[in-house]
Amino acid sequence: MLKKYISKIDSRKIFVAIGILIIFLVTLKSPTDPDMGWHLANGKYLIAHHLTVAKKDIFSHSMPEFPLIMHEWVTDIWMFVVYQNLGLFVLSCLFAVITTLAFLTATLGIKTKTEYKISAAMLAAIASLPVTGLRPQMLTLLGLALVIYIILSFRQNPQTKKIFWLPLLFLFWANSHGGFAVGLFFIAVFLAVEIAKQLLLFLAKAGKKKFHDKENFSPEKSIFFALPSQALVKFFQANFLEKFQSFLKENTLPFPKIAKLAVFLAISTLATLVNPYSWRVYIEIITTIFDKFAKANIGEWLPVSALNPMSWQFLLYLFLFAILLLFSWRCLDYTYLFVTSPFLYLGFSSWRHLPVFLIVSTPLWVYIVKTIVGEELRRIISRGWFLAIFAAAGFFIAKQQIPPVWENSFSLEKLAENGDYPLGAVKYLRENPLSGNMFNEYNWGGFLIWQLPEKKVYIDGRMPSWRVNGFSIFEEFNNTVHYNEGWEKTLEKYNISFALLYNNWVNDAAFSKIGWKKVYSDNIASIYQRPSQ
Numbered sequence: 001m002l003k004k005y006i007s008k009i010d011s012r013k014i015f016v017a018i019g020i021l022i023i024f025l026v027t028l029k030s031p032t033d034p035d036m037g038w039h040l041a042n043g044k045y046l047i048a049h050h051l052t053v054a055k056k057d058i059f060s061h062s063m064p065e066f067p068l069i070m071h072e073w074v075t076d077i078w079m080f081v082v083y084q085n086l087g088l089f090v091l092s093c094l095f096a097v098i099t100t101l102a103f104l105t106a107t108l109g110i111k112t113k114t115e116y117k118i119s120a121a122m123l124a125a126i127a128s129l130p131v132t133g134l135r136p137q138m139l140t141l142l143g144l145a146l147v148i149y150i151i152l153s154f155r156q157n158p159q160t161k162k163i164f165w166l167p168l169l170f171l172f173w174a175n176s177h178g179g180f181a182v183g184l185f186f187i188a189v190f191l192a193v194e195i196a197k198q199l200l201l202f203l204a205k206a207g208k209k210k211f212h213d214k215e216n217f218s219p220e221k222s223i224f225f226a227l228p229s230q231a232l233v234k235f236f237q238a239n240f241l242e243k244f245q246s247f248l249k250e251n252t253l254p255f256p257k258i259a260k261l262a263v264f265l266a267i268s269t270l271a272t273l274v275n276p277y278s279w280r281v282y283i284e285i286i287t288t289i290f291d292k293f294a295k296a297n298i299g300e301w302l303p304v305s306a307l308n309p310m311s312w313q314f315l316l317y318l319f320l321f322a323i324l325l326l327f328s329w330r331c332l333d334y335t336y337l338f339v340t341s342p343f344l345y346l347g348f349s350s351w352r353h354l355p356v357f358l359i360v361s362t363p364l365w366v367y368i369v370k371t372i373v374g375e376e377l378r379r380i381i382s383r384g385w386f387l388a389i390f391a392a393a394g395f396f397i398a399k400q401q402i403p404p405v406w407e408n409s410f411s412l413e414k415l416a417e418n419g420d421y422p423l424g425a426v427k428y429l430r431e432n433p434l435s436g437n438m439f440n441e442y443n444w445g446g447f448l449i450w451q452l453p454e455k456k457v458y459i460d461g462r463m464p465s466w467r468v469n470g471f472s473i474f475e476e477f478n479n480t481v482h483y484n485e486g487w488e489k490t491l492e493k494y495n496i497s498f499a500l501l502y503n504n505w506v507n508d509a510a511f512s513k514i515g516w517k518k519v520y521s522d523n524i525a526s527i528y529q530r531p532s533q
Contacts, residue, residue: 012115015381018394019118020100023125025397027099029133030408031088032419034443035461036134037450039072043080046073053276059449061437061456062494063473066466069277069284071178075136089409095134098142100125105145106362109152110333112370115377120365127317128358130310131300131351140179141359143169147183148363151190151261152336158257166264167271174272174281181285182346182356184272186339187265193338194261197252287465293475294464300352314354325364328371336363412451421447422525425500429455432519434529436497439490442477444500444525458494483510491530499528 038059045058053073057066070076082091103125107117125132132138146169150162166187173180253261275281288294295301304311325332340360347357369377380386408415416423422444429452438455440448445460464474480490481501487510490496499516501507503526508518511528520527 011382011387012378014387015390016114016118018387018390019122020104022394022397023103023122024096024100025394025401026122026125026129027103027132028092028096028401028405030405030415030418031092031134032408032415032421033133033135033446034419035446037446037448038460038462039076039136039446040080040083041449041453042070042073042076043078043083046070046077047080051077059457059460060463062458063463063466063468066468067280069281071174071275071277071281071284072136072176073276074172074175075139075177079136087409088415089406092134092405092409095138099128099132099138102138102141102145102359103128103362105142106148106359107366109149109156110363110366111156112366113378115381116366116369116373119369119373119377120362123365123369124358124362127314128355130313131355131358136177137179137352137355139173139177140182141355143173143177143180144183144186144356144359145362147186148360151187152363154257154261155253155335158253158260163261163264167267170268171271171274175275178281178285178288179356180272181282184265184269186343186360187261187268189342190339191258191262191265193335194253194258197335198255198258201252284465287467291465293472295350297474297478298464301350303350304348304354321361321364321368324368324372328368331371332364332367340364416447416524419447420524422500422522423451424522425520425525425527426451428520428527429500434498434527436530437494439480439494439496439499439501441481441501442474448500458496488514497530501526501528 041059045054046052053070054068057063057068060066079091082094103121104117106124107120110117132141147166150166150169153160153162170180170183173183272281273279295303302308304314306312306315325337340357343357343360346353381390404418408418413423415421420443422441426448433454437458438448439458442459442461442464445457445463448455448457449460459473459477466473476490480487483506491499491514498519499511503521503524507526507528511518515531516528517531518526519529
């Protein structure tokens with residue numbers, strides 16, 4: 001009997017270990033993100049300048065006076081330190097660890113078996129495959145998961161000291177990534193739902209009092225003295241109000257606790273102002289949120305739509321998620337379900353926000369697993385054949401995930417090839433320096449800042465929402481590369497002497513028409529030079 005018990009304990013530990021490993025492997029991505037280069041360059045700059053942030057743009061020749069906000073400055077520093085000392089592979093692994101911790105932490109606020117939590121975290125992590133990677137946004141996922149854990153712990157036990165960590169968390173978060181605003185939003189939504197429940201509780205009490213008022217209604221008496229249909233309706237109304245009031249009493253935070261959480265929200269908001277840019281950090285957030293042009297023209301900012309085949313995987317996930325929620329309705333946390341709703345809208349509004357919804361919805365997966373699988377999961381994982389299949393699945397995922405990450409981390413050529421970056425053109429420019437300003441592709445800006453630091457870029461991934469007196473550099477870039485009327489004026493405005501663009505016949509034709517010479521070309525990029533140079 002003891003041996004059997006120990007065997008079960010061991011099988012659970014094996015399941016948990018393999019589950020965590022699978023989450024790590026699923027979130028392990030190659031270092032090919034277009035913005036990685038300028039994050040590393042930011043970190044290098046900050047270390048060289050004794051951790052002093054830049055106040056104006058340091059990488060572009062097109063907007064050198066723009067009031068720069070390095071809202072990820074702490075992240076950029078440690079990213080560069082890890083890259084410089086340990087390399088890209090370790091950096092990729094570190095971001096996978098951060099993302100793994102995010103999905104695991106999001107489940108911790110629910111008191112249930114660890115197997116349910118691991119299963120829920122795995123399901124959410126697998127759904128996040130297209131939208132995770134080596135990018136500072138993963139820190140926002142971890143920050144949000146910590147907020148979820150603290151809030152759920154506070155709701156279960158309003159006396160918990162964990163809530164005191166909120167201001168410190170937001171202080172660190174505000175200096176690590178601008179996504180801290182989503183954490184404040186989560187707390188605000190939670191408070192709004194709790195206040196709404198208090199209002200409903202007040203209305204339910206008022207309704208119950210009306211039905212049980214001696215001068216108005218007694219269900220038992222009305223059965224005999226009123227029309228049967230009217231009495232039945234009134235009886236069920238009174239019964240429903242009583243049950244609804246009882247439900248709200250058990251599941252609603254009292255006003256003093258709501259006020260306490262509101263105070264911590266206010267303190268946490270003030271804590272976010274402790275950064276090198278103070279309140280100006282919110283300018284970056286607001287301009288990004290309300291930039292309609294960027295949302296319509298940048299892939300990761302596009303909305304999730306059934307018209308886009310890339311969205312079908314998520315829509316299928318959402319359909320299954322909704323069906324399973326319906327089957328789990330008896331033990332769902334309805335407060336949390338309402339809190340999740342705005343984040344579903346956020347996820348649909350932009351691919352970039354999809355991971356936020358996946359993190360917020362992870363606790364709901366715990367309820368689904370607990371309801372639908374329940375104790376059967378414990379019996380399944382105690383069987384050797386299941387653990388063997390589970391381990392084989394982990395091995396298969398490792399075989400798929402690790403080699404490309406390893407290859408891209410240790411070979412710049414492979415990284416450029418798989419990331420579609422102009423390494424050949426960069427090597428040409430190092431060997432054959434061209435004077436004057438460069439015009440470049442938006443997607444290559446980060447790579448060029450990293451690999452060709454001696455040449456300032458025209459545009460990069462930091463700049464899509466940069467506006468000065470209504471002027472948008474990203475809109476100007478789009479008008480230029482789509483060769484709209486007057487596109488040549490951009491080349492004159494910035495005294496462009498050469499352009500580094502995708503190698504295609506459209507670019508060839510456009511620059512040939514204005515007399516520019518094609519001085520370099522490979523299967524990815526072309527360099528066009530002004531004839532006078």
